[in-house]
Amino acid sequence: MNSVKILHTADIHIGARDAFLGAAAEGRRFETLLTFEKIVDLAKEKGADILAVAGDLFDSNNVESEFISGVLNKISSIPEIKVVFAAGNHDPLNSESPFLNNSLPQNLYILPTTDSVLTFEDIKTKVYGKSFEGVYLKGEEEFSIKPDSDYINIMVQHGELRADLGSDYNSITPKFVKKSGMDYIALGHVHTHTPVGKIDNTHFAYCGCPEGQGFDELSQKGVYFGEVQKGKCDLQFIPVSKRQHIVRQVDITSCEDIAGAVLADLKANFENYADNLYKIELVGSIPSDATLNLAEITARLSAQLYFVKIKDKTEFLLDLELLATEPTLKGVFVKNMLSLLDQSDDKETVKQALNIGLRAFNSGVMYNED
Amino acid sequence: MKIKSLYISAFGGVKDLRLDFENDFTVIFGENEQGKTTIMNFIKMMFYGSERAKGDLAKSPRKKYTPWDNSQMSGSIDFEKDGKSFRLERIFGESNSTDKVTLIDKDLGKRETVSADIGAKILGLSAPAFERSIFIGQFGFPESNAAAEGEINSKLSNIALTGSEDISFDEVYARLEKAKLQLSSKSGKTGTYDKNLIALKNLNEQLEKAEGDAEKIAVGRQKAAEIVKEIEALQQKADALKQKIDKEQDFKNANKLRELLALKEELEKITAELTLENGSKIDEMFLKKIDFCLSKIGGVKTKIEAKENENKIIKQGLDLALNPQKASPEKSAELSDKIKALEEKQTDLKTEYNNTENELNQKAAPNFILLILGIILGLGGAALCSYKTYIGVVVALIGIILCVVFLVITSSKNAKKKALEGRLLNIKLELNELMTVLTLEKSNLNAITTALNSNAAMIENQQNHLKENDEKIEELLKEKADYETELSTLLGNTFNTTDIDSTLDALRHKAGEQKEIKQKINYILKDVGNISYEEAAQKIKEAESFEIEDDFDAIKQEFSNISDEILNRKTTATEILTEIKAMTKVMDNPEAIKSQIADLTAKSQSQKEYLDALNLAMTTLSNSFAEVRRNYGSALDSKTAEIFKGITGGKYKAVNVSKSFDISVEKADTFGSFEIGYLSSGTVDQAYLSLRLAVSEFMADTNGALPILLDDSLTQFDDKRQKTALEFLKDYSNKNQIIMFTCHKAISDTAEALGGKKISIS
Missing domain, CATH: 1.10.287 (Helix Hairpins)
Incomplete structure (x- = not known):
């Protein structure tokens, strides 16, 4: 039975800046290129026939030439693998595209901006698809080229799976999938990977981005690899990200060494914990007259972690009811806040106001950026 | 609530000490400082344990008072509340959670394990409040000088206004306001939140432009594609017309071509004639x-x-x-x-x-x-x-x-x-x-x-x-x-031949004719282009099967018009594509902008929430302050006046706190008030003590009478004031139990002389 090995990736966004990193951002930008190289190495190691890149390989067409030459050089180092690329809305195939302004390796195939098909006789496979020409692309009801039953038919496409044709970014409807007659559709655009879906005999999936770019992308990051046959699809998700974005809460009630407690928690829960990017929320209760020195804790943690930001969500160890009985300013303040809390609909704001107010009795209450 | 007795098993440097307080006015005399501080902290820790250290472990009371010989820190306090007798026992562990605290109802003989901060329940005060209202130390300002005046003022006014000398409404409010201004300045332009809003606005404008550009580019591309189609159609028309025009030309040429072929025949004939028998060609x-x-x-x-x-x-x-x-x-x-x-x-x-x-x-x-x-x-x-x-x-x-x-x-x-x-x-x-x-x-x-x-x-x-x-x-x-x-x-x-001359003449004549024919042929070829005789024959054949259009001029005009149209369209298409290229070079990707907007929106949302909370806190704080002033206001004034009068032996009659937090005192026999700056430190001390006591009374109003622990409060007083104060305190102890610590023998003696109980510890 004829089969082809495919490694499916997309949305690498080489050259992108991680919004939170500040000074570390430049280093992280080059890591996106390293991720790509890792994926290429993986393709070679696994003996892939095709490396499908479903769009947004570059974060924009204006990335520095080092990124472009890095990518092209890496692709030319695997001449035995066919690299098929369909441009996405971040790196459309317009006059600024690096793919139109540089000489390309032999094994790199760029899908044109109209429905096209590439035929690979040696692996009896045809690859279909088209590239974005600009920032927007209107989807179609069906693909204009029909599949060939003598070949394995694979589509590589950047776009948005949805029920109708209303997306600005190449709507792909269930009807389109059904009519395509493909054996597998390698999708790009959505940054979270999906399980492999199926309509009639056509399988399809988003591989997601292989390296997260912000704290809004918290799921597992990687690529799909496996075998595609006529009507059959056997793909595994392989995580490849170097660093994960993690949001975590750590309870520091009765903790003497807060930084130590946080590190212990991370060590226990994450492999390669030191490589990740963390947003830590400190929760629990602290004595009423205590102040947390966030700067100090952050400094201690940063010495061991690639990147960390701390948010103070602790509460004072206070018997507020008791405090409310004191005739002092603090007492009256608490009393008033507690009654507001009862009356108000916006309890979050009142809680936060109470917290801030109490902290202000002891120390400064400047807003801490997350 | 009254403390009847305490027993320290081991606490700090103190071991096996028992103190009884049957008298409501007790003076504990100890020569060294440590003793009294230890006892005061013992009392506090018995009720509240010790919380997590603020930072410096060395300052942790628990560590500080752990007995040097590592014996178990423990003790008990007997006290009376609401007519009932209790004993509080505590064995100190590593932390509050490991302390063993037992409350014994002496009347009922019940033992129960209670929480580490049982003090809150018994005394109705939080630990800090306990410290603030029950422990009264020295005021600590030896001289009332200009530099100290502000501090004195603020401390006293703090007591008056917030109930706690370290807490000033201004400070608290200022902290809140500082945080607020950092986020949103008065001008609404320089705060970090303000800036984010402005940046968001700019980004939204950028997004609009980028989306507009993308739209324009898409439209332009479409237009260009249409034009290309139009050009193709026109080109087809033009080609058809051109064919017709070429045919006309061919038809016109056909006659010439016929002539050409005729001339060719003639030429051949003459050339043959001009060839002699010996083969010479006559030219x-x-x-x-x-x-x-x-x-x-x-x-x-x-x-x-x-x-x-x-x-x-x-x-x-x-x-x-x-x-x-x-x-x-x-x-x-x-x-x-x-x-x-x-x-x-x-x-x-x-x-x-x-x-x-x-x-x-x-x-x-x-x-x-x-x-x-x-x-x-x-x-x-x-x-x-x-x-x-x-x-x-x-x-x-x-x-x-x-x-x-x-x-x-x-x-x-x-x-x-x-x-x-x-x-x-x-x-x-x-x-x-x-x-x-x-x-x-x-x-x-x-x-x-x-x-x-x-x-x-x-x-x-x-x-x-x-x-x-x-x-x-x-x-x-x-x-x-x-x-x-x-x-x-x-x-x-x-x-x-016989007549060679005329023969030669004839030949010359023929040669001349041949030359003429050749010239004619050349002229024709110049006209119709250099074609071979076969091609000419072919074209003539074609022309014969051709029907001429009636109006060739019209066709030519149409061809010219269409050619112009095509040129125009091509120019337009090129212009559009050039514009698209230029736009593509400089435009922003809407997606990138959108994600920036999302980030910034999240950030500013978070800031807004904080800002709202700050505003609420500030408003509530101000209102609470006003409330406190209202509540305290006259009540505190009159309480303080009473105490002050008593402590000063009637010399002063009131301590006033102005709106601007200036403290002044009123003399009994003089009209008007004196600002703190004019007072001696002794008087200031008296004022301080009065205020503190008044505040304590306030607390007592809500929680029931509490013992007052004075930590050498009268050291600054001169002998006369001391006596007056002690007299007052003795009297005061009828309402509130007073336990005074001092390392001045004179004070303890006087107190005893006035009817108080003196306990010596060393």
């Missing part, structure tokens, strides 16, 4: 060669003739010279005479000629007078006939006669003229003949004369000359023969 070059030969032959012939003539004359001369009878003086004389006679005749004839000519001229003019007269008379006569017929007829007749006469005269004149003219002609002929004969005879005479004059040398010379000429003639004949051979080679059989 310009050929004819030139022929002409050359002929002219050479001609030239040679002339030379030969000339030489032959020369020979003839020489021969003649020689003949005469060698034949004396032919050339003698007598002969010479004879000839001379002949010549003379001839010359004379010539002269006569010439004269006659001239005379005849003159005569002819003279008689030229006809007598027109006669004719005119005749006509007049004739006509007049005819006219007269109508008058007088007779005379008229006569006149007419005369006229007619005259005319006839004229005619006769004229004709005879003419005849004469003719005769004369004939004569002239004859004379001319005669003259010519005479001339010829004359010339001959003259030359004969010449020859004879020469012969007569020549001698032997001259004769030999002539003979040699003759020989030379013969040789030359031989040569020339040979040359001529050569040329004739060449000519024969060229012309072949034609050479031998």
